[in-house]
Amino acid sequence: MDEHFDWRRDEFQQIGTDYASVEEVAVYDRRMRAMRDIDAENRAILKRLKLKRKSAVLEIGTGTGAFALEAAKVCAQVTALDVSEVMLEYAAFKAHQEGLSNIDFRHAGFLSFDYPRHAFDAVVSSLALHHLPDVWKLVALERIFSTLKPGGVFYLFDVVFDWGNSDPEEYFRKVVESQPESRANVAMHIAREFSTTDWIMTGLLARAGFVVESNVRSQGFLRAYCCRAVAAAEE
Ligand SMILES: C[S@@+](CC[C@H](N)C(=O)[O-])C[C@H]1O[C@@H](n2cnc3c(N)ncnc32)[C@H](O)[C@@H]1O
Helix, strand or coil, rough: CCCCCCCCCCCCCCCCCCCCCCCHHHHHHHHHHHCCCHHHHHHHHHHHHHCCCCCCCCCCCCCCCCHHHCCCCCCEEEEEECCCCCHHHHHHHHHCCCCCCCEEEEECCCCCCCCCCCCCEEEEEEHHHHHHHHHHHHHHHHHHHHHHEEEEEEEEEEEEEEEEEHHHHHHHHHHCCCCHHHHHHHHHHHHHHHEHHHHHHHHHHHHCEEEEEEEEECCCEEEEEEEHHHHHCCC
């Protein structure tokens, strides 16, 4: 019998929080702004990337488009991907409201985007890579490396735990308690999504060929990695 076992990851299937739901998208910006200083995050990314008018920028997992919209005020063209069509529609609506017509919104993700090698100067992803299990994170990181120009920058911001091998009960309880407004969401994130540890993430980034130029922790469980695709420059 010719059996077919599909081992590929279906990245369009939402895990944990359902970002394909209209109800979630409607409250997303408000919920996030209660937890994060998104304007400060975007300022830090733009400062770090030193984007120019001609820079080709790709954002993966754009959500409601907060970063893509800011990048589109600096760069002539921005590409923004998400696996949720509802999120993309909402982000495109916001862009339209702000009079921005230079963002190419696409329904695709880390594992399905299809751009040539060396197409982008910079790739940015915030709070999205944790939707993939670690093996698939590595696949995603290698694809990002390949689509960056030699010397290009990958800015990764995500929930990444500092947990090593201490008591998981105590560690994760503290993580949940650190967000009194969003305890249920944080607990679901830990239980169902695939946030990994810093030592695994730095290993995955190195394995994909990136040099991590900075690794900054904030709010206990958020990490910003600014990485350069250095090896590509030596090809
Ligand atoms: C927590 S939101 C982050 C949105 C935005 N980047 C931010 O910082 O607010 C996660 C987003 O990642 C998207 N996502 C989930 N899996 C993805 C994948 N494999 N590829 C691209 N985007 C993905 C979700 O649909 C959702 O819009």
